[in-house]
Amino acid sequence: MTAETKINLSEQARERLLAAARVVFSENGFQNATVREICRRAEVNIAAINYYFNSKEALFAATLNFEPLLALCKKINQGSICAQERLLDFIHDFLMQLLDEKEFSVQCQFMARELAEPTPVLGKIVQEAIAPIHQFVANLVCEIVGEKINEAELRRCVFSIFGQCMYYRHGQPVIQRLHPKLRYDHREIEAIAKHIGEFSLAGLKQIAQNECP
Amino acid sequence: MTAETKINLSEQARERLLAAARVVFSENGFQNATVREICRRAEVNIAAINYYFNSKEALFAATLNFEPLLALCKKINQGSICAQERLLDFIHDFLMQLLDEKEFSVQCQFMARELAEPTPVLGKIVQEAIAPIHQFVANLVCEIVGEKINEAELRRCVFSIFGQCMYYRHGQPVIQRLHPKLRYDHREIEAIAKHIGEFSLAGLKQIAQNECP
DNA sequence: TTTACTTTAAAACAAACGTTTGATACACTC
DNA sequence: GAGTGTATCAAACGTTTGTTTTAAAGTAAA
Incomplete structure (x- = not known):
């Protein structure tokens, strides 16, 4: 057995743990997720x-990955289309990451959880992911409505979009009960x-x- | 000591328990609230x-009170102003109940909690409070945009307003970290x-x- | 084979939770 | 005054939680 094979084998448990943790955390949130459930799914002790x-x-922190979200901002900034179109693109891609269960959106769903149920790593999440993405949308809004908008009103516009x-x-638990047939498929x-x-x-x-009548 | 006085005294613990439960549940949610904390604040065993x-x-269920929220709908329906004005009034009063900590808004805050963290009584809450209030806003939206709007688009309009x-x-935990100075006073x-x-x-x-070009 | 190190396993740990118990004090009825 | 039902209390119950311990199994180099 080569050294590389050994590393792969010994890393298997770690990787299975991370994969299982991503699933269980995104399904139940940090608090409700139990280490026993994670280990059971990962088939480790x-x-x-x-x-x-x-x-x-620390396991929870290790599962965090802000790159898809930040990459979304960079990708949209690269285009040379107007601010309105870029905002539409952002909303589309953001919702895709947020709602589509088929995508690698699990990381993004953590941040949604954190909004309602803060954990000790919330500070890091806000600083490294939420703040940049809010700033990104704030910049888009500034381009659209003009620079003369005041700070408080700009903030409320960003909140309206994210809200x-x-x-x-x-609202998924509620929405599911209000509209049981509603599914977040690609078309929806x-x-x-x-x-x-x-x-x-x-x-x-x-x-x-x-603002500018 | 009269019989009435006795009842008042014996009911004191029950009432203090309800009052404390309302506070602790709204601050920490159902799961994170502990019976020991509730009892400590109520000064009961x-x-x-x-x-x-x-x-x-059952204590949690007993603290629920949908009347302020439903009364809000009735009050606004009584006015003879146009649908636009009624929607503005609703948004204003709803936010007051939702955000103003000085008001008797504690009951309303439960429902907000439930959205993110479902408890066994969520079904009852949706049926008796959230569904009626969503229907109320849906009716307002119908009046404003005209009856010809399709069901899915109507639903999304209601979601946009509540969202x-x-x-x-x-988002309060996040908003607090993004904008530490922001306070929900009356003016805000x-x-x-x-x-x-x-x-x-x-x-x-x-x-x-x-819909109707 | 021996040695040193990494990985797995079962069991137990301390803490926190909601809940229950059994005793005690009290007010009222007969 | 004995009996009855209510209210309160400290203590403990049984579970579940994240974490730790201790030992065994596996692996690679000497």
């Missing part, structure tokens, strides 16, 4: 979490993105008129 | 919860209500144009 990582919290998007994830997400995009652009235009 | 109520869950409002409560809530109202009316007008 319960002591493995504290062997490979040092704690449940609409996040509601579909935060497209429709949601189209709606929020048009709704928000009209809203922003109204705010811009208020 | 830890056995009192299972003596007066039968369980922590904007709820974000200020759901008024400003938020004004923003969401204008933003949403413009959004609805745009959706109405799409």
Whole structure:
């Protein structure tokens, strides 16, 4: 058995642990997820979490990956289309990461969880992921409504956009009971993105008129 | 000591328990709230919860009170003003109940919690409070954009309005870290209500144009 | 084979949780 | 004053939680 093979084998437990943790954390949140469930799904002993990582919290931190979210901002900034189109693209891609269960959206779903149920790593998440993405949208809004908008109103515009998007994830337990047939398939997400995009652009235009009549 | 006085005294513990439970549940959610903390604040023995109520869950159910929220709908329906104005009034009053800590808004805050962290009584909450209030807003939206809007788009309009409002409560842990100076005083809530109202009316007008060009 | 090191395993740990118990004090009825 | 039902209390119950321990199994180099 080569050294490489050994590393692969010994790393298997660690990787299976990470994969299982991503699933269980995103399904149940940090608090409700139990180390026993994670280990059961990863098919490792319960002591493995504290062997490979040092704690449940460190395992949670290790599962975080902000790159897909930040890559989304960079990708959209590269295009040379107008600010309105870029905002529509962002809303679409953001909802895809947030709602599509088939995608690698699990990391993004953590952040949605954190909004409602703060954990000790929330500070890090806000600093490295949420703040940049809020700033990104704030810049887009500035381009759309003009620079003369005041800071408080700009903040509320950003909140209006994120609020609409996040509601579909935060409110899922309620939405599921209100509309049991509703499923977030690809077509539905497209429709949601189209709606929020048009709704928000009209809203922003109204705010811009208020500020500069 | 009269019989009435005796009842008052014996009911004191029960009432103090309810009052403390409302506070602790709204601050920490159902799961994170502990019976020991509730009893400590109510200054009763830890056995009192299972003596007066039968369980922590039954105590939680007993603290629920949907009347302020439903009264809000009735009050607004009584006015003879146009649908737009009624929607603005609703958003304002709803945000007041949702965000103002000085008001008797504690009951309303439960429902916000439930959105993200479902408990065994969520079904009851959706049926008796959230569904009616969603229907109320849906009716307002119908009046504003015209009856010809299709069901899915109507639902998304309602979600856009509630999403904007709820974000200020759901996102509070994050918002607090993003904007540490931001406080939900009376003036700020008024400003938020004004923003969401204008933003949403413009959004609805745009959706109405799409449906009936 | 011996040695040193890494990985796995079962069991137990301490803490926190909601809940229950059994005793005690009290007010009222007969 | 004995008996009855209510209210309160400290203590302990049984579970579940994340974490730790201790020992065994496996692996690679000497």
